[in-house]
Amino acid sequence: MTATVFVDTNVLVYARDRSDEAKHRRALEWMAALWEERAGHLSWQVLQEYYVTVTRKLDPPRDAADAREDIASLATWVPTAPDLALVDRAWAIEDRYGLSWWDALIVAAAQTAGCTYLLSEDLQDRQRLGDVTVVNPFTHEPGDVLRSW
Numbered sequence: 485m486t487a488t489v490f491v492d493t494n495v496l497v498y499a500r501d502r503s504d505e506a507k508h509r510r511a512l513e514w515m516a517a518l519w520e521e522r523a524g525h526l527s528w529q530v531l532q533e534y535y536v537t538v539t540r541k542l543d544p545p546r547d548a549a550d551a552r553e554d555i556a557s558l559a560t561w562v563p564t565a566p567d568l569a570l571v572d573r574a575w576a577i578e579d580r581y582g583l584s585w586w587d588a589l590i591v592a593a594a595q596t597a598g599c600t601y602l603l604s605e606d607l608q609d610r611q612r613l614g615d616v617t618v619v620n621p622f623t624h625e626p627g628d629v630l631r632s633w
Contacts, residue, residue: 486521486630490594492604493533495621496526496558500538500546510622514603517626527564527593529586531555564593581613591616601629 491514498504498511518524535555538546564570570592577595578588587607594602594616601619609620619629 486523487600488525488598489518489523489601489603489619489630490525490527490590490597490599490616491515491518491530492590492602492606493530493537494605495603496530496534496554497537497542500554501542503543507622514621514626517630521630523630524561525564525594525597525599526558526561527590527597528566529589529593531558531563534558564597566593570596577613583607 495511495514498507499515502508515524535551538551538554539548566589570589573595574585574588574592577583577591578585581588581591583591590604591602591607591613595614599616602613602616603619603621605620605622607613607618609618609623611618
């Protein structure tokens with residue numbers, strides 16, 4: 485059975501940003517595997533961060549219309565929406581693990597979505613945060629994680 489994977493913003497950005505070719509290629513591998521296995525999840529927070537980053541912070545920036553198309557496509561993954569229960573969970577995660585507020589929201593969304601893994605380079609690789617394990621996408625192959633962890 486294929487594991488479910490919550491994708492953090494940085495993976496989506498690297499899939500579009502060619503400034504680090506190795507990370508760009510690996511992000512593309514992960515995204516292709518997640519589409520193929522129908523195992524990807526994300527949140528509206530991730531999509532908002534993605535839009536701002538790729539249209540305003542990349543050099544050169546991504547065209548807004550292209551970024552909007554990306555978001556429309558990724559919205560088929562049925563992003564986790566914020567609500568009071570998610571915020572309460574994020575507060576508990578922030579307090580328990582000492583994460584930043586924004587990272588706690590990401591972890592809370594991954595837990596709410598029932599994901600096994602959180603794909604991110606921003607947190608400690610293999611760290612367990614409740615039922616979610618952090619996976620650094622740039623040190624692990626998609627197939628290794630999706631089928632054998």
